[in-house]
Structure formats: C-alpha cells, structure tokens
Amino acid sequence: MESEVTCLYWVQEKETQDSTGNTSAASGQLQDATSDFLPKLPSLSRSFGSINEGMEENLEDAKKIKDQSQLNFLLVGLNNGQINLSIFGLFPCGTIDAKELLNVDQCSIVDAELSKDLKVLLLAVKVHNFLKILILDTRILSSRSRELHALALKHGHIISLLDYLSHTMQSITEAWENILLLEMESKLTSYAESMPEGSVSADFLELLMFGIASEPLERFLVHDLTDKGIKKLGHSIELSHSNIQKLILKHLHSVGQNIAYHLAELKGMARLTDRFNILGLDEDVVATSFTAAGSFLVKANEMLLVIDDSMKKYKSFFRWFYAVILRMSDDRIPDLTLTDVNQQDLAFIANYLYTLDGINKTKIKDISNPQKKCWLDRLGQYLVDEELVNPPDLSKNAWEKLLHENPCLLNHPSIIPRNDKTSLVQQHNRLKKDIDNVFKAPKHAIGSLFQLHHTVPLVDFRADLQLSMIHLCIEQKLLVAILQTDNLTQFKFFDIPVEEPNGFKMVHLCFNPPETIDGPRIPMKVLGIQFYLSDILSVLLEPSGENRSAIFVQLPTKSVREAESSTVDGSSLIDSSALRPVENMVASSFAVSGIRKVAVVLSESRRKVRLFEMEVEEDEEEEETMDATIGSNRDNDQSVLNISKCSEIE
Structure with a gap:
C-alpha cells in the first residue's frame, strides 16, 4: 500500500x-474446466534449484481460490x-x-x-x-457479481502460474550461476592484466596452429588452470546446460502454455463486451499479453537451440584444451583426443581464441553480482535484463526464411513474433508487465462506477478517535458506535436511516458497575466496542477499583435504538448475568466475529490473548483455560450468549 x-x-x-x-x-456457482484441459505442473522441488518444498502442495492453485x-x-x-x-x-x-x-x-x-x-x-x-x-x-x-467472480478466478490462476514461472526462472538462473566459468574467468583476467594488450589471443592462436606456447602461457595453463580444473569446468558446463535444458522443456514450456491458455480464455471473456467491457476488460490489452506469452515461449525455444549448439562446441574446445595441458604436463594424452576435432570445431576454437582479449568489454553481467562477467558463454546473455550481445544466426531456419520472404505473413496478428535482441529475462519481465496491464484497468474502471449517495457529518472531536463501525442494515438502518479517547466512560451510538441519513438518532451509553462489585458507583471504563452481529454490540469494560478484571458485554442494539433518553445506562438494558467477567485478566482491547462465533481478549501487557467460543450447545458449556506452560482449569459461568471453551495463549 x-x-x-x-x-x-x-x-x-x-x-x-x-x-x-x-x-x-448470489453470484452462482461458476464452472472452471481448467483441470480438464491442462496437465498438472511438474514439481519444482525435485528439479535443479533451491525451491521451498512447502510450495509444492498445489502448484496450479497456489493462491487457494479454485473452490471459492x-x-x-x-x-x-x-x-x-x-x-x-x-x-x-x-x-x-x-x-x-x-x-x-x-x-x-x-x-x-x-x-x-x-x-x-x-x-x-x-x-x-x-x-x-x-x-x-x-x-x-x-x-x-x-x-456484475458473476463476471467479477469469473474475472477474479482467472486472475488468481494466472498469478499462481506467474509465481511458478518466477521460481522456474530462478532455478534456471541458479543452474547457470553454478557453472565454474566465473572462477576461470577470474584467473584468465588476472593473466591478461599482466600481459601486453592483444598478446593473449595471439599466444593462444599460436598454440592452436603450431602447438607451441610461450613461457608465461605454459606456466599459466599448467599451474593456474591445470588439467583437473579444465576437466571439472567441462563437466560443470555439461551438467548445468543439461539441467537448464530440462527446466525449459519440462517446466518453462508447461507453465508458459498454461498461462497462454488462461489468457486465451480471458480474451474470449473480453469479447463479451456487454458483460465485461464495463469492468474494464479490454480485448486489445489481453491480446497483447497473449502475444507476450507466445514470444516468451519462442525465446525459450531459441534458448534450447543455443544450448544444443553450445554443448557441441564446448565439448570440442575443452577436449582440445585438456589435451594441450596434458601434453605440457608430460602426461599421457588419451587416444583420439586431438584427431577427433573436425574443421568446423577448429574454426570455432580459433574464433573464440581470437576474441579472448575482448572479455573485459563484454557486458554480460552475473545476476547475483553485477561486477562479474562470463566468458565462453552464449547462454548467460539470455539470463540477464539486457539485450543479447551475441544473438544466434537463424537466417537459415526454414520458418524464419518463410516469414521474411512473405511480409504479409510476418506482420499477421496471428503470428507470434520472435524478438531478435531480447533476452529471456526481458521477455519474462515484459510478460509480467503486460499481464499486470490486463488487470490494472478493471481496478480503476470498477471504482469509477461507485457513486456517492449521501454524506453524514457526525461528531466534532478534539482527540484521537477509536471507532467501531459499521453494520448494515436492520430495517434499512445504519448503526454506528463511536468511542472517543477523551471520554472513555461512555460511547456514542448512532441510528441512521439509509434513505434519510440526516435524520439520525444519537444515544450516549455508559455502564455503571453491578452492585456485586465493591466501591463507588463510577461508570466503568470502555476499553473497546465492536459489532458482534448487526443486532448485537459487544462491549469490553474495565471497573474502577482494585479488581480491574475485564467485563465482557453483549448488548442488543434493538434496546438501544428504542431508548427514549439521549443518555442511557447500558446496564439497565440487559440482565445482570449478561455482564460476563473475564477472570484474572486486565485487558487492553478485544475483537469479535459473529460469523465465526468467537471473541478474543488481549491482556494489558499485550503478551497474552484469551480466545472464547461464543455459541455452543448446552452439553458443551464447559470452559477450559489453557496456558502454554500451566495447564488448565474449569469455569461454568454463562452469559446471554454463552462464552465457553476459553483458551489462553502467551
């Protein structure tokens, strides 16, 4: 807020x-056929990444609105x-x-x-x-309760899926960050800083072409990188790429398609302009978000192509690199290590080595630490909120060729566009933003339709106000109870006709202590007031004197409304047994719920609460007071509305 x-x-x-x-x-039961068409989302906790297992109970309905x-x-x-x-x-x-x-x-x-x-x-x-x-x-x-219900359900499904999507993106990012490239990049950067500009690429290319390394390069490869480090790095890249590939295929595709399904249904709802247009649901805005969902899935598929291509090339590069270091270390070189490098692999290795001196100019930043850069990595550029540094060349792709040769097809609204330079993270952010725009308009459109019917000025106050209000509607009556902190021995009760609000009636209510309480007859302090139900007002009182244990009262509002005097002793409107003591508790405030049939009293120290069940069967009128360390005792007192089964929590 x-x-x-x-x-x-x-x-x-x-x-x-x-x-x-x-x-x-009143809005009627709405049928949700989502489960008939969409498969369940795979569990994230069993996949790569640190996902809270508590989230796995109900992935499709994480917000628990399906049965609303x-x-x-x-x-x-x-x-x-x-x-x-x-x-x-x-x-x-x-x-x-x-x-x-x-x-x-x-x-x-x-x-x-x-x-x-x-x-x-x-x-x-x-x-x-x-x-x-x-x-x-x-x-x-x-x-429009039916339409609002349908729209709210669809919103709940979509934001549940967006949560799942965000956690999937987190898992993919973690899988990428676990690649050991950062450690190697640090070592390579330190080596490059000690060498003249341009010499690093030249030294590595000479090593590739002639098999001869300069003395500083040989020392760096044997002592800093080592054959074990290169082997470990190659395994790390292969494992991480494989995990990312699985997360995209199993999780990202599933949740992306589910989001697209719900947006397609939302688009259909928007076409019912006579029902949903007044609520602010716009077909064009929904269509934009649907396109964003498609572009996100297209970018995920593009990332899969990059993974396939990279894994092939990385294997060639690390096979050559590993063999070079073994030879320098005078270790035995495995058979076919070098002869297995074909001309295409050799071209890739040479192209990469040629650009080694430019690693400090690369703007691919690690998400967890913006100061770090990744090298030998075309995948990481998809997982940062920046445009792609080295987008893949898909000009030979049959589908891409078809679109570019036929502009009428390329610009058709049914064709999902592929944004060449955007990363997967950028597409994810765009999808979230477009979906947010879908539900932003209803918030303002619906609120603008509310009309001010009446304004009723009530009281002039000089201190902070405590207010318990408002309960509709008994015979079209609006009831308001007001407690002001400058006079806690009484509160105001307003009876306001909704149709003629200026003709309201106001009653000042106080509570004198019962005769059973020793001491002077000073009105009791009102600690709080709340409507338990529209026809019952709950009041929490504190007597003056030594015994300050709170007193709980259930006051029928009908008797207050029918009072002839403007100042009334509330004790005279109820039976004395309705003044229910809250034994051994000096209270500060309370809360009640007539729907849940409970009341909660908070102690003056604000460290204990006592919970009461208000309405129980007669055979259950047994009161239990439970403390976290003390045990329990029993009390069989009753009030007009039975307060029973009291539990105390510290």
Whole structure:
C-alpha cells in the first residue's frame, strides 16, 4: 500500500436459497474446466534449484481460490483517504479517493464496511476535526457479481502460474550461476592484466596452429588452470546446460502454455463486451499479453537451440584444451583426443581464441553480482535484463526464411513474433508487465462506477478517535458506535436511516458497575466496542477499583435504538448475568466475529490473548483455560450468549 493502513474489513457475499432449499452464493456457482484441459505442473522441488518444498502442495492453485464459490471482498483503508477493494484479497477491483468525493486536501479513512448484498459501501472518514460517514452506491458489484467472480478466478490462476514461472526462472538462473566459468574467468583476467594488450589471443592462436606456447602461457595453463580444473569446468558446463535444458522443456514450456491458455480464455471473456467491457476488460490489452506469452515461449525455444549448439562446441574446445595441458604436463594424452576435432570445431576454437582479449568489454553481467562477467558463454546473455550481445544466426531456419520472404505473413496478428535482441529475462519481465496491464484497468474502471449517495457529518472531536463501525442494515438502518479517547466512560451510538441519513438518532451509553462489585458507583471504563452481529454490540469494560478484571458485554442494539433518553445506562438494558467477567485478566482491547462465533481478549501487557467460543450447545458449556506452560482449569459461568471453551495463549 502507498500509505499507512488504518483499517481492514473482509465481507463475504450473502448466500441465497433456491426452491429446493439449497444455499448458494448470489453470484452462482461458476464452472472452471481448467483441470480438464491442462496437465498438472511438474514439481519444482525435485528439479535443479533451491525451491521451498512447502510450495509444492498445489502448484496450479497456489493462491487457494479454485473452490471459492462465493465472492468475498477485502477492504483496506489508508490514512491518505483512499480505500482499496480486492476480491479474495488478491484481485484489485476498485480504488476510491475520499479526498475527491469530499473535495478536500487531506482526510483519513477511519473504518469501512461493504453490505453483504454488495450494494452499499460505508466509509467513516476523518476530515480535520470532523467525522463524516460516506454512503456509496456500489450496485455494480451486485449486478456484475458473476463476471467479477469469473474475472477474479482467472486472475488468481494466472498469478499462481506467474509465481511458478518466477521460481522456474530462478532455478534456471541458479543452474547457470553454478557453472565454474566465473572462477576461470577470474584467473584468465588476472593473466591478461599482466600481459601486453592483444598478446593473449595471439599466444593462444599460436598454440592452436603450431602447438607451441610461450613461457608465461605454459606456466599459466599448467599451474593456474591445470588439467583437473579444465576437466571439472567441462563437466560443470555439461551438467548445468543439461539441467537448464530440462527446466525449459519440462517446466518453462508447461507453465508458459498454461498461462497462454488462461489468457486465451480471458480474451474470449473480453469479447463479451456487454458483460465485461464495463469492468474494464479490454480485448486489445489481453491480446497483447497473449502475444507476450507466445514470444516468451519462442525465446525459450531459441534458448534450447543455443544450448544444443553450445554443448557441441564446448565439448570440442575443452577436449582440445585438456589435451594441450596434458601434453605440457608430460602426461599421457588419451587416444583420439586431438584427431577427433573436425574443421568446423577448429574454426570455432580459433574464433573464440581470437576474441579472448575482448572479455573485459563484454557486458554480460552475473545476476547475483553485477561486477562479474562470463566468458565462453552464449547462454548467460539470455539470463540477464539486457539485450543479447551475441544473438544466434537463424537466417537459415526454414520458418524464419518463410516469414521474411512473405511480409504479409510476418506482420499477421496471428503470428507470434520472435524478438531478435531480447533476452529471456526481458521477455519474462515484459510478460509480467503486460499481464499486470490486463488487470490494472478493471481496478480503476470498477471504482469509477461507485457513486456517492449521501454524506453524514457526525461528531466534532478534539482527540484521537477509536471507532467501531459499521453494520448494515436492520430495517434499512445504519448503526454506528463511536468511542472517543477523551471520554472513555461512555460511547456514542448512532441510528441512521439509509434513505434519510440526516435524520439520525444519537444515544450516549455508559455502564455503571453491578452492585456485586465493591466501591463507588463510577461508570466503568470502555476499553473497546465492536459489532458482534448487526443486532448485537459487544462491549469490553474495565471497573474502577482494585479488581480491574475485564467485563465482557453483549448488548442488543434493538434496546438501544428504542431508548427514549439521549443518555442511557447500558446496564439497565440487559440482565445482570449478561455482564460476563473475564477472570484474572486486565485487558487492553478485544475483537469479535459473529460469523465465526468467537471473541478474543488481549491482556494489558499485550503478551497474552484469551480466545472464547461464543455459541455452543448446552452439553458443551464447559470452559477450559489453557496456558502454554500451566495447564488448565474449569469455569461454568454463562452469559446471554454463552462464552465457553476459553483458551489462553502467551
């Protein structure tokens, strides 16, 4: 997020019931046939590279959204006045700037809530010394819930595959970095620095043509490189190239084709302009990303050709190099070591030796250390974010000849282009950027469709504000509870009609201690307020005096709304048994969830939490208090909503 997060809220679309009594999401169950057409991705942990085995549980659905049959939204409020909406917490589907809605320079989101029918978004916004409630019309989320669900699922699949692709690229890079060329390049560079410019290539070419080495070169080959070092280097190159080849064939091709499949489906969705155009899905943008996926696969195939060609030439070079060092060391030379070098191999060796003095000008940089350079390597240039230094010559390729001889075919939109000078890393970055562009437009398009319905100014405050809000909609009522830090013995309760928000009712609520608590009848301190459900308000209290153990209250909102006075003692609205003590805990704050039927109380030291199950069967009204080191004890107290099975964690 671009600014400090001030609030979080997660809401799930309400379920509906059909004629048979089955419940389902309002958006309806969507069929995903991906698994019918795409093979499973191969495991990365068994391949070359350091991949976390924990990622291997579900490669195709790493974000765990495949079984999401219901829409759910995460709302993130920021202190710069922005609110961000995302489906499944992954797919950004709306950004609202309260500063623009209120025409102010600065404001902060205090709290937010989206109704379960997805039609109303409520924002509590702090503007200077005022708190304002913004009521926004978000019926686009409700009317296009099926399309949003399909788009969010497709987004989840694609970003899961992009994660897999990134880890595959990481494995390929690691396989390349494990080649021992860097060590040899360092030795060769040190040797070249001690020699006149141009003499290194000349000395090696004389060695190739006449079999005679200068004294410094012979000393360098025998003592610095050694026959064992050359043999080890050759084996290292062959092993690494083989591993890279397997990663491209098995993993890169698989994930690239899967991404292309999903982008093709997304392109089909974009053609349903009456359904998806309003959400910002653009066919041309999707087509660009589909082309980028194809170009990435083409570049991967080009890399395979380079690997095949390089492995043949490297074998010839190291066979000759190994034989030369053995001969200088007066060791026995294996049979056929030199005679097996044909004219083509000899030309390659000569061409390479001719360019040895130019290694310091080569701009192929190692990814992990930009100061290092690779020599004798045409593969490494594909694994850096730079254009190719030495692109392969594919002019004799039959397909390339066909395209260049027929411009009408070359420029046809159905033909996937091969970018001559781009590396595989550049193609990967371009693919990620183009896919990001596909889902960037919906974020702004959907948010722009939200309309401000009403603005409700509530309170003037002089201190930091603690706010627990907002619960829709009981008989079209908006309920807001506000706790201000300058007066913690009471809080404000607002009953606001959604259609006529300016005609709201406000009640000041305080809680006097029960008669069972010794000491003066001073209103208890309100530590926190939250809506457990839309018709039940949870309150955490702390009595004055020596015994400061917290008291938990479940307050029916109906009784508050029907109160005739503007100042009410909350204790008079409930039975005394509803004041539930949280034994042996001085609390600081709490959180509740009516959907999950739990409450959590945080201790004053902020080192312990106590978790309560709020609604259980009568035969389970046994309370267990568990500590990590102490054990457990039992307590059979009850409240209006039973608090049972309490576990404490330190």
